[in-house]
Amino acid sequence: MRLHSVDVRELSPEIARAMGGQNALLTAGNRTGCNTMTIGWCQTGRLWNLPVCTVYVRPERHTYGFMEAQAYFTVSVLPAEARSVMQLCGSRSGRDVDKVKECGLTLCYGAGDAPFFDQAESVLVCRKLYVQDMDPSCIVAGQEKIGPFYGPAGGWHRIYTGEIVEAYAAK
Numbered sequence: 001m002r003l004h005s006v007d008v009r010e011l012s013p014e015i016a017r018a019m020g021g022q023n024a025l026l027t028a029g030n031r032t033g034c035n036t037m038t039i040g041w042c043q044t045g046r047l048w049n050l051p052v053c054t055v056y057v058r059p060e061r062h063t064y065g066f067m068e069a070q071a072y073f074t075v076s077v078l079p080a081e082a083r084s085v086m087q088l089c090g091s092r093s094g095r096d097v098d099k100v101k102e103c104g105l106t107l108c109y110g111a112g113d114a115p116f117f118d119q120a121e122s123v124l125v126c127r128k129l130y131v132q133d134m135d136p137s138c139i140v141a142g143q144e145k146i147g148p149f150y151g152p153a154g155g156w157h158r159i160y161t162g163e164i165v166e167a168y169a170a171k
């Protein structure tokens with residue numbers, strides 16, 4: 001593996017910078033099988049005195065089943081040139097295509113056999129700590145920006161906060 005272990009505090013700014021630009025791949029599974037999808041929403045920080053990462057997954061995603069079944073998930077930021085990978089993993093479902101194979105991604109495994117990708121420039125391996133569904137009734141009055149994300153089809157995101165147990169960087 002060309003990635004090496006780093007202090008998570010080195011990666012937090014990089015992960016934040018990637019969101020909304022390069023974005024990242026959220027992956028869950030194990031050595032038997034896994035699925036990955038593009039995510040644009042993700043935060044890292046500190047909670048319950050632990051380094052944490054929070055991601056948001058709609059229930060209709062194929063990745064959702066893997067997130068539910070596994071104790072770990074990973075967030076891989078790919079280099080900016082990997083635009084076609086991010087495009088495919090954000091538009092096709094693992095129900096229809098083996099995205100890892102299709103994109104030529106190389107699997108590596110971290111804590112709990114959590115899968116991530118050797119092509120990444122930074123990776124977080126997270127152990128699930130706290131899981132909660134977004135609740136539309138919790139939107140603060142007057143915050144009309146949120147509603148348009150949700151139409152008649154599709155569920156509200158499930159929030160997964162994980163303890164960051166390993167961090168890797170390419171440089």
Ligand SMILES: Cc1cc2nc3c(=O)[nH]c(=O)nc-3n(C[C@H](O)[C@H](O)[C@H](O)COP(=O)(O)O)c2cc1C
Binds near residue numbers: 056095
């Ligand atoms: C830039 C971008 C960001 C995305 N961010 C998220 C996200 O944070 N949460 C989510 O549930 N879906 C997100 N998606 C949608 C999923 O990546 C997409 O539906 C994917 O095909 C799901 O794959 P799956 O069915 O194999 O899980 C995003 C898509 C793109 C293109």
